[in-house]
Amino acid sequence: MPNWRIGYRTLKTAIGAALAIFIAQWLQLDFYVSAGIITVLCISVTKKESVRASWERIIACIIGLIYGGIIYEVLGYHPISIALLFLLFIPTAVAIGAKRGVVTSVVIMLHLYTVEGVTVEVLLNELMLIFIGVGVALVMNMYMPSNEKDLTWKQVKLEDCFRQIWMEFASYLQHGDNSWNGKEIADAAAIIEEGKGMALKNVDNHFLRNDDYFYHYYKMREKQFAVIKSILPFISTLDKTVVQGEKIASFMEELSQAVSPGNTSAYFLVRLNELRNELKDMDLPQTREEFEVRSSLFYILHELEEYLLTKKKFKPDPKRTRTVSGKRLNRDHEQRDTN
Structure with a gap:
């Protein structure tokens, strides 16, 4: 039987995801569970890697919000808009070196599609989810056991x-x-x-x-x-x-x-x-x-x-x-x- 154990990274991921969701829910944000998802994606094996991954996800999410806001408002909230959005966004994220932020950004862009509206409140809600998820992950990654x-x-x-x-x-x-x-x-x-x-x-x-x-x-x-x-x-x-x-x-x-x-x-x-x-x-x-x-x-x-x-x-x-x-x-x- 394989060894079953809880490592420090698993522990940080569990605590970080729960904490991010708690903060987002306490602030009464929509889609608050997404804050936990972002935290899980940002937990890395080293401190510098965590900062790089977090920065890529922030940049990618902001670009995704811009692309999504424009395309949805111009073409409407239809599946064809999502296809066009992905065709434009993914190559852009890869070109600017933020490919690790693609998955996180997809979640954020689909939130816009779900609410069918791009308002200041919606954009602030998504930005708060991003910064809570990334911020909690960075805090959790401050501890790395010395090897x-x-x-x-x-x-x-x-x-x-x-x-x-x-x-x-x-x-x-x-x-x-x-x-x-x-x-x-x-x-x-x-x-x-x-x-x-x-x-x-x-x-x-x-x-x-x-x-x-x-x-x-x-x-x-x-x-x-x-x-x-x-x-x-x-x-x-x-x-x-x-x-x-x-x-x-x-x-x-x-x-x-x-x-x-x-x-x-x-x-x-x-x-x-x-x-x-x-x-x-x-x-x-x-x-x-x-x-x-x-x-x-x-x-x-x-x-x-x-x-x-x-x-x-x-x-x-x-x-x-x-x-x-x-x-x-x-x-x-x-x-x-x-x-």
């Missing part, structure tokens, strides 16, 4: 995946161990996609500050993850019989221990440059196999540099870096207690 805790935990899990991937790469180069099933590759891809989506919602839930740290973080990890995937097939061309493969393995092992929200890329770029210089000082390859190995080494070093440069461009948030480190320590303590 920063979930984003932080995903950050911890993603870095655990990266850490394990580098350790597995190093293990293969050092011991030729090919028992790894690549689970962390799939896990990292899923976490990055989920994290980016959640981070975008987090940005859209702040009006006064551009809190895009998590979005930039997951975009940075996405670029690094692309580097990891590009390295994977070349790792298999190296083995522990290659001295340089052993050095790269040590580098990757050290790199795995430094995966964190902080930025230690400068140190590793220096270490990487030292590895590159060692490679350049090697004797020229004598066989095809040696040439292929040397090519793989150069490619891996190049991709590692891209990985580190991507992190170098990222500006960590000291406050969040401490938070993530604390969560990782707490998780490690919990794991030791259960072992």
